[in-house]
Amino acid sequence: MKPKIREILLKSPSGKAEEWLAKQKNIEWANGLNPRPAKDSLVAEIGETKNESPELFVEKFKGLRQSKAFVDFMDSCTRCGICIDKCHFFISTGDVNNSPVGRANLVRKLYKKGNRLKPSSVDLKKIFSYYNQCTECRRCSVFCPQGIDQAEITRNVREVLTEMGMIPEYVAATLSQVYKTGNNMGLNPKAIASAVEFVRDEMTEETGKEIDIPLDRPKADFLFIPSSADIMVNNDTLKGYAKVMYALKKDWTISSATSEAANFGTFANERILMEFGDKVVDEAEKKGVKEVVWGECGHGWRTANNYVRYRLAEKGISLQHVHQVTSKAIERGQITVDKNKNDDLFNYHDPCNLARGGNLVNEPRKILSAVVRETVEAEFTKDKTFCCGAGGGLLADEKDWNESRAWAGWPAVYYSWKTGAHTMVSPCAIDKAQFPYVIGYHKVDMQMKGLMDLVGFAIEV
Ligand code: SF4
Numbered sequence: 001m002k003p004k005i006r007e008i009l010l011k012s013p014s015g016k017a018e019e020w021l022a023k024q025k026n027i028e029w030a031n032g033l034n035p036r037p038a039k040d041s042l043v044a045e046i047g048e049t050k051n052e053s054p055e056l057f058v059e060k061f062k063g064l065r066q067s068k069a070f071v072d073f074m075d076s077c078t079r080c081g082i083c084i085d086k087c088h089f090f091i092s093t094g095d096v097n098n099s100p101v102g103r104a105n106l107v108r109k110l111y112k113k114g115n116r117l118k119p120s121s122v123d124l125k126k127i128f129s130y131y132n133q134c135t136e137c138r139r140c141s142v143f144c145p146q147g148i149d150q151a152e153i154t155r156n157v158r159e160v161l162t163e164m165g166m167i168p169e170y171v172a173a174t175l176s177q178v179y180k181t182g183n184n185m186g187l188n189p190k191a192i193a194s195a196v197e198f199v200r201d202e203m204t205e206e207t208g209k210e211i212d213i214p215l216d217r218p219k220a221d222f223l224f225i226p227s228s229a230d231i232m233v234n235n236d237t238l239k240g241y242a243k244v245m246y247a248l249k250k251d252w253t254i255s256s257a258t259s260e261a262a263n264f265g266t267f268a269n270e271r272i273l274m275e276f277g278d279k280v281v282d283e284a285e286k287k288g289v290k291e292v293v294w295g296e297c298g299h300g301w302r303t304a305n306n307y308v309r310y311r312l313a314e315k316g317i318s319l320q321h322v323h324q325v326t327s328k329a330i331e332r333g334q335i336t337v338d339k340n341k342n343d344d345l346f347n348y349h350d351p352c353n354l355a356r357g358g359n360l361v362n363e364p365r366k367i368l369s370a371v372v373r374e375t376v377e378a379e380f381t382k383d384k385t386f387c388c389g390a391g392g393g394l395l396a397d398e399k400d401w402n403e404s405r406a407w408a409g410w411p412a413v414y415y416s417w418k419t420g421a422h423t424m425v426s427p428c429a430i431d432k433a434q435f436p437y438v439i440g441y442h443k444v445d446m447q448m449k450g451l452m453d454l455v456g457f458a459i460e461v
């Protein structure tokens with residue numbers, strides 16, 4: 001099958017498309033993640049048992065019959081094939097096992113055997129590899145006439161794999177960092193304090209104003225949850241947060257115990273997801289804040305909006321995304337912005353988990369059109385947005401994965417580039433790491449910015 005959309009691979013200015021396509025034909029696992037489960041020490045920390053046996057898989061897989069979503073999605077697929085070329089991994093590899101229906105078929109045949117399922121029918125290597133190549137982006141579900149959500153199937157299968165200790169190393173290492181420090185990057189309170197001080201000093205130099213980034217302030221009204229990457233790497237994003245909170249005169253703080261908007265539990269299992277969400281709830285309660293404000297992270301916001309929000313509500317604490325805070329402030333004239341500070345043509349990229357799982361589509365657009373001179377929309381936006389190719393824990397900087405993620409992220413970059421925009425804007429910590437890499441690999445004349453970065457450049461403080 002050669003769907004038309006795959007032709008976009010040849011449009012890459014990298015000149016590497018032919019070589020990549022040839023590789024897909026010849027090497028079976030060229031684009032597959034090798035089963036490289038977490039090291040024993042990490043697994044022990046996460047509290048899981050390590051046992052890669054097909055026998056154990058069969059035992060646990062049978063338990064998925066308790067999941068209504070899994071059973072319904074297994075039973076209702078008509079094999080119409082509409083979803084196949086909607087997946088960025090199928091577009092980039094042409095491998096049907098890497099398409100929504102193909103991926104589901106890997107386990108559907110096991111599911112259909114019911115109690116007769118035998119360990120000898122299970123190809124654990126294949127299941128581990130393909131189920132860790134789904135970014136859980138849910139794009140396929142938007143096009144499926146039956147409403148089948150492959151990400152939900154992936155989450156169920158990964159529950160089983162995680163219980164067996166079969167977690168890709170990068171995901172396991174990140175989970176382990178969160179258990180130790182409360183953030184993905186493994187920053188201890190001293191490292192956070194020094195990074196924050198550096199950014200604070202830079203802002204003072206740039207603006208001549210004492211714009212604080214309060215850390216561990218007792219009795220603040222607002223607990224702000226940034227991504228740890230905002231603290232260490234995406235400093236312009238952190239400045240954007242601080243300037244908005246400063247302009248609104250909010251009594252806020254970041255906590256060194258829970259400085260992580262992301263939630264890699266989403267990519268492992270429900271128990272870890274809830275444990276990480278509960279860490280924030282406990283900290284908010286301990287600090288006695290009235291509201292939690294969430295920073296820029298796609299899947300992290302999805303988790304916050306669909307789980308943390310309700311746990312916080314039990315304690316009488318509300319939750320808002322920083323875009324909701326900023327968009328309202330702009331609308332009410334509480335902050336002043338100068339769009340000439342961002343004098344370029346900008347294209348907003350909807351992160352999957354904001355648009356398809358976090359109800360955050362309008363606020364970012366309102367903010368962007370207020371803080372930049374000109375915007376343009378791409379062909380596939382909002383719920384039809386393409387995934388960056390690095391969600392689901394696939395941002396691993398591993399030698400045999402880098403090329404795959406460069407091509408998996410190409411559809412999103414291609415359609416943004418096609419608009420003629422010079423700057424692609426995305427409010428997601430994973431996108432901020434992935435898109436500059438994809439843009440560089442494909443030699444596209446573009447740059448990538450976070451939305452709050454642009455707010456920070458435009459706001460008058
Ligand atoms: S579009 Fe839906 S029903 Fe059709 S093959 Fe894909 S998952 Fe099955």
Ligand code: SF4
Pocket residue numbers: 086087088089099100103133134135136137138139140141150151154387
């Ligand atoms: S959820 Fe995304 S990555 Fe997974 S099969 Fe669907 S389109 Fe592909």
